[in-house]
Amino acid sequence: MPDRVLRAAADHARRHGIGMLDLVPRDLPAEQALDLIRNVDPRAYREDRFGMGRGAGYAVLVDEEGMARSGIDPRGGLDAGEMGEATARVRLHVDTADMAVAPFPGTDRTAQRRAWLRSQALDPPPALTLPRTLYGTGGAWLLVLTGPLIELWTGLGLVLLYCLIPYLIFVGTPLRPADLHRAAWLRPVRTPLTIWRTLRAPRSRWERRQIERREEARARYAAEIAAGVERRLGERRPDCPWCGSLDLVRHLVARDTVQAKPGRFRLDRCRGCGHVFQNPRLTPEGLDFYDRDVCDGLGDLSAELIFSSAAEDCLRRARLAERFTAPRRWLDVGTGKGHFCRVARTVFPDTEFDGLDVGDGVEDAARRGWIDHAYRSSFLDVGPDLIGRYDMISMHRYLERTPDPLAELDLAAKILEPGGHLLIETPDPQCPMARLLRGLWPPYRPPRSLHMIPPGNLKRALEIRGFQILAEQRRGPRRGTDVASAAAALVDLIGPDAERPWQGAAPPGPARHVRALTAQLLAVPLVGLGMVADLLTLPLQRGSGDAYLLIARKIDDSRPVPAVAEP
Numbered sequence: 275m276p277d278r279v280l281r282a283a284a285d286h287a288r289r290h291g292i293g294m295l296d297l298v299p300r301d302l303p304a305e306q307a308l309d310l311i312r313n314v315d316p317r318a319y320r321e322d323r324f325g326m327g328r329g330a331g332y333a334v335l336v337d338e339e340g341m342a343r344s345g346i347d348p349r350g351g352l353d354a355g356e357m358g359e360a361t362a363r364v365r366l367h368v369d370t371a372d373m374a375v376a377p378f379p380g381t382d383r384t385a386q387r388r389a390w391l392r393s394q395a396l397d398p399p400p401a402l403t404l405p406r407t408l409y410g411t412g413g414a415w416l417l418v419l420t421g422p423l424i425e426l427w428t429g430l431g432l433v434l435l436y437c438l439i440p441y442l443i444f445v446g447t448p449l450r451p452a453d454l455h456r457a458a459w460l461r462p463v464r465t466p467l468t469i470w471r472t473l474r475a476p477r478s479r480w481e482r483r484q485i486e487r488r489e490e491a492r493a494r495y496a497a498e499i500a501a502g503v504e505r506r507l508g509e510r511r512p513d514c515p516w517c518g519s520l521d522l523v524r525h526l527v528a529r530d531t532v533q534a535k536p537g538r539f540r541l542d543r544c545r546g547c548g549h550v551f552q553n554p555r556l557t558p559e560g561l562d563f564y565d566r567d568v569c570d571g572l573g574d575l576s577a578e579l580i581f582s583s584a585a586e587d588c589l590r591r592a593r594l595a596e597r598f599t600a601p602r603r604w605l606d607v608g609t610g611k612g613h614f615c616r617v618a619r620t621v622f623p624d625t626e627f628d629g630l631d632v633g634d635g636v637e638d639a640a641r642r643g644w645i646d647h648a649y650r651s652s653f654l655d656v657g658p659d660l661i662g663r664y665d666m667i668s669m670h671r672y673l674e675r676t677p678d679p680l681a682e683l684d685l686a687a688k689i690l691e692p693g694g695h696l697l698i699e700t701p702d703p704q705c706p707m708a709r710l711l712r713g714l715w716p717p718y719r720p721p722r723s724l725h726m727i728p729p730g731n732l733k734r735a736l737e738i739r740g741f742q743i744l745a746e747q748r749r750g751p752r753r754g755t756d757v758a759s760a761a762a763a764l765v766d767l768i769g770p771d772a773e774r775p776w777q778g779a780a781p782p783g784p785a786r787h788v789r790a791l792t793a794q795l796l797a798v799p800l801v802g803l804g805m806v807a808d809l810l811t812l813p814l815q816r817g818s819g820d821a822y823l824l825i826a827r828k829i830d831d832s833r834p835v836p837a838v839a840e841p
């Protein structure tokens with residue numbers, strides 16, 4: 275990259291206060307430019323304060339403070355996968371990011387495309403990024419090429435349009451792909467060739483490192499699985515953990531829809547109070563087995579992507595709290611990597627945010643400056659020391675994962691002084707989608723959810739503990755993706771990703787790859803149908819999202835509390 279280009283880019287970033295600037299070669303080859311345009315809307319990227327980093331994979335300017343916080347070594351010589359991951363991650367440490375097209379040469383990188391797409395995994399679920407891109411381009415190609423066989427002239431018109439698309443796409447952008455004419459007119463030939471080269475390319479250093487990490491994990495998983503899954507379940511209990519009733523009924527039996535780890539898990543429902551719970555329940559050792567590599571280890575990058583794309587949910591929670599209070603000190607219990615606090619700080623700039631979690635993500639959150647103080651512990655262990663220190667406690671998607679949710683509520687009630695607030699979001703096992711999708715309903719996350727609490731039960735439990743419910747909000751269906759997600763989970767159960775270390779004691783052979791590939795082919799119609807079903811049922815789901823959000827106030831007798839009802 276010429277020095278003057280670099281200097282001009284740095285000036286531009288400084289002038290506009292941009293923390294991270296991705297430099298895109300003006301003559302970026304057409305296939306890379308199409309990938310970039312397919313996956314990134316530059317304006318949305320600029321305006322998104324909380325997403326992951328995206329770019330073209332050539333050069334990124336990052337402000338020194340952000341770079342230092344990220345812990346990423348700023349150097350050249352990264353391969354496509356390393357560059358993609360570094361670009362994605364470094365964005366978490368700067369406030370603003372943008373892209374700029376600059377005059378420096380692009381190069382043919384088809385051989386690195388697979389690693390690039392995998393490392394950037396631009397939308398959740400990240401595992402589907404590569405197949406989706408390849409199916410998308412391959413499917414369009416097949417449709418266009420069979421057109422002339424069905425209706426000659428219309429078909430040829432379609433082929434012509436297919437060739438012209440690269441010209442049309444780049445109109446109005448500063449991109450001038452050097453190979454535009456070739457890419458356009460040879461597109462019917464080049465598309466399958468590019469797909470072939472993407473799939474057949476030799477593994478990059480980044481991909482080899484991913485495989486090494488998986489193989490390291492494989493031995494440990496193999497030993498744990500050989501020792502037996504039943505060992506990870508405790509005793510079956512005869513009574514409802516919420517109300518003590520003995521009138522229990524089998525609710526459903528589910529398999530692990532998050533990672534397809536082995537095992538079957540039974541959920542019971544109490545006929546007395548409607549509480550749904552795992553029975554028998556996983557032991558702490560069992561929970562550790564099923565939680566491993568979901569948000570940490572092998573699943574770390576995917577989890578960052580998923581949480582970063584959920585900023586809207588975090589904003590909605592913070593805005594609900596804003597209607598009732600402006601807390602001084604806020605404790606987020608089950609904070610994970612602190613993504614909620616990162617977003618909520620923008621709504622409450624003067625509030626001190628502390629985070630609590632058992633995983634090491636909470637320490638990352640403190641390093642990133644998203645929380646002021648990290649407690650790496652379980653809430654029940656550290657909680658008694660926190661009495662009187664917070665005027666707001668939040669628990670988002672947390673209570674359902676705890677072994678004893680009522681004890682968690684007892685402790686929250688003890689910590690908060692009168693006038694303090696409690697903000698809780700948890701899935702509603704009585705919502706229509708839960709009934710329809712059963713074990714595939716995404717919020718069950720079997721076997722990671724131990725308790726599913728109907729809203730009426732939670733409200734009563736809070737009132738008994740001296741809280742007044744100020745408002746209840748229904749989360750809208752997650753952009754209507756429940757059925758599609760359930761279909762994707764089903765595909766994953768039929769033909770799990772062959773490379774996952776818990777799928778077998780030995781690295782995957784041809785048979786496991788064929789099974790996974792068959793499932794992926796099945797994914798296209800199945801997930802497609804799911805998406806249609808999501809669209810069709812969206813009007814029916816309105817006002818009955820998969821989770822409910824409650825804000826409650828510890829009653830302070832000296833202040834009248836307004837009752838607010840929410841639709």
Ligand SMILES: [Zn+2]
Binds near residue numbers: 514519547549
């Ligand atoms: Zn009960």
